[in-house]
Amino acid sequence: MRIHWTQTLAAKGSQPFAPSHLRWRAQQAHAGVLHCFVLDCSASMLHGRQLALAKGVLLRLLQRAYQARAEVALVCFAAGRAEVRLQPARARPWSEAWIRPIAGGGGTPLSLGMARAGQLLAHAARRRPAQQRWLWLLSDGRSTEQPPRPPWADAVMVVDFERQAVALGRCRQLARGWEGEYLVADALMG
Structure with a gap:
């Protein structure tokens, strides 16, 4: 089974997302799912330990992908570059030791990260044309860039880690502009 996003979003309406809104549809056994995670490692993510929280959320999402026998990929972006840390491959059990070395600092090249994820x-x-491709952006939304939605993403999830005193709300804007789902990071850890 996989989430039927059109029906789920219709059930959600303007309410905050709740598990009761989820609608399911049968998944083709041969198609599978690829979860492409795009992690913002910029300096602003170091404020308030947002990057540490993002790594925790990422570990949880990787574990879920492993349990669902999905494929995963990871792109990290910061300091003027976007780096593929994990090429698309079958998810496996992950440990904190693998993700701990991911460091943060520098600017927020969101467009570069999205371009690399799009590739x-x-x-x-x-x-694998029949495969579902989900894009997960994990960011605090401190970039002023508004890149287009990667065209090969079947579903987009924008996970917001913004904790600054003055909230900009750019993750919500990106999710809306990309016709994706907006999620608050703390809700994924509960």
Whole structure:
């Protein structure tokens, strides 16, 4: 089974997301799912230990992907570059030791991160056209860039880690602009 996003979003309406809104549909056994995680490692994510929280959320999402026998990929972006830390591959059990070395600092090249994720998703679409491709952006939304939604993403989840005193709300804006789901990081840890 996989989430039927159109029906789920219709059930959610303007209410805050709740598990009762989820609607399911049967998944083709041969198609599978690729979860492409895009992690903001910029200096602003170091404020209030947001990057540490993001790593915890990432570990939880990787574990869920492993349990669902999905594929995963990871792109990290900061300091003027976007780096593929994990090429698309079958999820496996992850430990904190693997994710701890991911460091933060520098600017927030959101467009570069999205472009690199878009390349991974396009390659995955050519390799396995029937596969569902989910894009997960984990960010505090402190970038002023408004890149387009990667066209090969079937579903987009924007996970907001913003904890600054003056909230900009850019993650919510991105989710809305990309016709994706907006999630608050703390809700995924509960």
